[in-house]
Each structure stands twice: as C-alpha cells, then as structure tokens.
Amino acid sequence: MCPMVSDQPIKIGMVGVGYIGQIAHLANYMEMEGCEVAAIAEVRPGLRDAVQAHYGIPQAFPTHRDLLDNAEVDALVAVTRRHHVGPVALDCLQVGKHLLTEKPMAATLQQAEKLAAAAEKAGARYAVGYMKRYDEGVQLAKGLLDELLESGELGSLTLARLYCFQGHNFYDCAKAVGLGEARPEDLDAWPVAPDWLPQELCDDYDAFMNVCTHDINLMRYLFDGTPEAVRLDYRKEAGSVALFDYSDFPAVFEFETFKHGDWCEGVEIFFQRGRLTIRLPAPLLKNVSAQVTLQRDAEGDKEETFEAGQDWSFRRQARAFVDDLRENRDSIASGRDAVEDIRLAEDLWKGLVS
Template identity: 40%
Template structure:
C-alpha cells in the first residue's frame, strides 16, 4: 500500500442530502485534504455537486472511482441497504474507508468488513460522530474521573433514552436534482435470518436509529453490557434492560411525532448525577449539554458549555488526521461498530427467545 501524502485525496460515493450536508460540506472546509473524486449515479446531481465543491473527477458508478490509483481514501454515504457491498468493494480495492452507519444490516456482514480491513491493513471508520461531540468528550472526562476518584461514590444506574423526532433543523444548502433516486434493495433483506420476516423491517429501523445510543453507552463504559430484558410493544416504543458490573442500564427508545430529538444519558452515582443531553444531529455548531450534580458540595450543580462546534465537522477532521497518522487510537473504528450491531442483535434475541 502506498504511503499517504500530508494532504490525502478523497473520493466520495453518494451525493444525496446527508452526503452533502453532513460530509462534503465539512470536508470542504478542511485545508488538510483534497476533494478529488465523486461517484454519483444521478447525472445532473453529480455534475452540480462536483462544480460546487470543485471536484475534478466524476464517475457514474463506484466501480469506476475505486480503480483510480490517486484516490487515497473514500467516504461512502449510500443507501443503507448498499453500504456493505460498496464498502467491501472499496476495501477490496485497497482504499481506506469512512462509511455512514450502520456499516451492514447484520453482524455477519459487519464481521466480513472488519476482517477485510484488518487483512489489508486499512483504516475503516464508521460514522458514530457523537463520540467526537465536544460535550460528549467533556462528559466522558467527568465520568472517568468520577469512577477513578469515587468523588460521587459508586455508579448505581444508567438511564438512557432516544426518542427520534423531526431532527432536520431546517438544514439547507444542499443541491437538489429532480432525478429519481436509484433503485435499491429492501434493507429488511439484510436483517438477521433468525428474525421473522414481519420483524425484519423493525430491526433495520432500530439498528439505524438507535445504534447511536448503544454506541455511546459502550463508549462511556469501555465495555459491552449484557442484555437482561427487551420489550418491543410496537415500532414506536421499546424498552431494554442491560447490566454490567452490578450496574443496571435502563434504555428507552422509540419515535415521536415532534419537532425534537430527545436523546440523553443520566449516570446515577451514590452522591450525585452526571447528565448528558444530546442535540439533534443536524443542528450545526451546538454540542451536547453536560450537567454535573455533586451532592457533597452543597448540592452543587454545574453546567458545562463547550465551544460552539459540530460533531460532523469534528468527525471529518478526525478521519483525515487518522489518514495522516496524527491519531493512533481509532474510536470510531469498524471494530467498534461491529460490536454495536452484535449488541443490537443480542437485544432483539431476548424478544425472540
């Protein structure tokens, strides 16, 4: 494999709404990389987006892009049902890869990608950008310190929730063409075989929306909890009980018809609480809110306000720094994302069993 330059040349596969708003826009603001190539099946969209971002090479299909020897790394933002096959092709072509989540529809496929990247010595990242939110970073530092010093006593319980609402926050600036979206396979076909067909679409939805909160729980614990219970009343309401080291984790997930995104983690200690409240993903430059309640210090309540920043932009910078060997610890690796899918499957197996 060739040595990357200090300014890696990036290829992008997919130029839809999320591809533009959450990825292309952010990489374009970095002076540490070059937006070199774009693959997009919609002709008019491909031409307009490439002109906007000054992308010199364009392709109708990812098969063409991955053969370009000058492409150092590829950002894959395709329909979820095609993420696995496209990432596989990119890794097979010896390209470093960042893909949106989930990386695959089931753990078996995800394992294939992880092993392929490992075999070829490639960087593979998956878009769990909330680990790079400045508020999350602050909360993780406070959490680790509380565990180490026992300043708040023992950790007793974690209460986590994610209620998906309308989170688009008037996100704008993307180019819209009137071309039809390319045909795509039904993502339910990628769900685990052990699920009944009528449950497969629900699992695919759960994995897409709620793997973020699973990823965050694991990030704070530096470990994977076991699953005690799962109740899936309907596609809009579900509860899971997890546990680790005698700590119970109550996880509420669902979907609401509100202009809101309700996602939070409350870490309950013997003598205080740490509360992390996450913003809607597309709300630019608003990091997570962090509150620390210390009942030993005159019931002190401290609210931490990190700098205005956006997790998606910090993620883009993080991936480029990984490519340039400026980071050695990949906290958004394919290995981590694989464990999230395995945990999601373990949760759903509780319902099946």
C-alpha cells in the same frame, strides 16, 4: 499499511452525494484544510452533475467501482442507503482504501465481521460514522466520568439511563443541490435484518439499527465495554425499553419516535451521591455541542454546568478521519469496535424470538 505523514493534502473520494452526503459529509471536507475532495461517485446522473458543478470537484463517476478504477484518492467516504453500504464498503476495503461509512456498518453480525476482516486483511483504516463520539460535550463528559469512577468522589455508579425519542433534525434542504432524482433499484444490496428474524419485524429492526445503534455505540464508548443484553420490551406503537447488564450496574435504553418540535436524546448516569447528565443536540444542528451537567450530592443543590465549544460533531468526525489517516492511528469509532454494536443489537432482538 503505509503511514500517511506527507504534507500533501489527503485526497478524499465521496461515494454517495445525496442530502446527508452533502451537508453532513462533503461540505465538511470541502472546507477543511489538509484534504482535497478529488472525486465523487453517484449513481444518479443529474445529482452527480449538479454536485460536481456546485462544489467544483475535479472528477465524477457513475459508480464507486469506476472511481476506484480511475481516480487517485487516499481514502473514501461512503454515504449510501443502508442496504447498499456493505457491498460498497467491501469493494473499497478489499483494494486497501481507507474508508469511513455512515452507521450502522452492517445489519448483521456476519456482515459486520466480514467488513472488519476485509479492512484488517488489506491494512486499511476503517471508521464508522458514530459522530456522537466526536461531540465536544460528549468527550468532556467522558473525561468527567472517567475521573469520577477513578476517584470514587460520588460513590459507586448505580444506574445508566439512555433515551432517544428523536424529534426535529433542524435541517435546511436549501443547502443541498440536485435533490429529487429517483435512485436506481438494481444496485447491489445486502439484507437489512438477520435471517432468523421474522419478516414482520424486519422493518422495525432496520429502523432500530438506523437510529438506536448511535445510542448503543455511545453507551459502549462511555463505559468502555459491551454489556450483556438482558431484555428488549419492544412495542410497535408505543415507547420501548432495552435492559443491559454491566455486571456492577444496569443500563436502560428508552426509545421511540414521537412527533414533537424538539430533539430529545441523552444520557443520565447515576452515582450513590450524584448524577452526570448529557443532553445531546439534534444531529444536524450545527455548532451546538452536548450539554453536560453534574450534580454532586444527593440533595441536588450543587449542580455544575460544563461548557463545551461551539462545534459540530459531523465536522469534528471529518477532521478526526483526516487526522487519523495522516498520523496513522485507529479511529475512536473503528470498524472493528463497531462490530460489537451489531453483536449487541442482534443479542437484544434475539430475545424477541427465542
């Protein structure tokens, strides 16, 4: 692996420039100092032409393979539909290109291990888009949590509660161009669920992986490890609950998609004599960080609010990807680490069919 310490801009290639590709990824790299979007690959010709013209990107290709063969880029950012992520990522990693993909990295543990191994064999930096780890409020809360655990100020950690009921993403379609063109149906794809899962649960598993791996990944980040999956109480038409065991304390995760105007997602960490709370913003709500509060005694009359900066987790993720490449360091959301999210998710869902 060659360190990237040059003062020259890091050249980024984008694979997939649909709605999320544009507003959550491409726009951030276009505005960032120290990098240059040198090429895009997009299978939809009208979208490809519109994005190239709108953003003034030097080169545009119909497939990621054409980009790999013909463009001079240092790294790739791939934002495709979930079942296409694996084949695209594998092609990029096998030729040694540094890579960031959207989450989840894969649908199955076997797929995830294959991708992580390809990155390691080629010496490529591989990051997965768990942007909540980059939220300034989340990082502030992580620092507080580490201090509280080390000092014992609030006693032992007794329970962690995570929840995600979704809501409104706060997006603005007018900020993306060229949308509406149908995708080709003959693209390379990997299965979206393990082969041991009953067919009637595959769509549910796919939806869980799309949204809830964010919270599984965040849990593992906050508590520095992967718990044991104890039980999943999954209810198709109601709220669901997953139970995890960290040995010293349990963690519960409540999830469902409810129709309401606000975004409802967060973490509560209970101690013997206090509680740390993280309320997460809607993913596409710019310049708003997670809200962090700390209750320092059991009576609740000593609550402190911590102010994080006005930044956006997607922007911070993009900046970190470029900085990590330049400094030749691993991402805090590396592909190897993200394998554990897939392992934990599979263990959780295996309980439904065992």
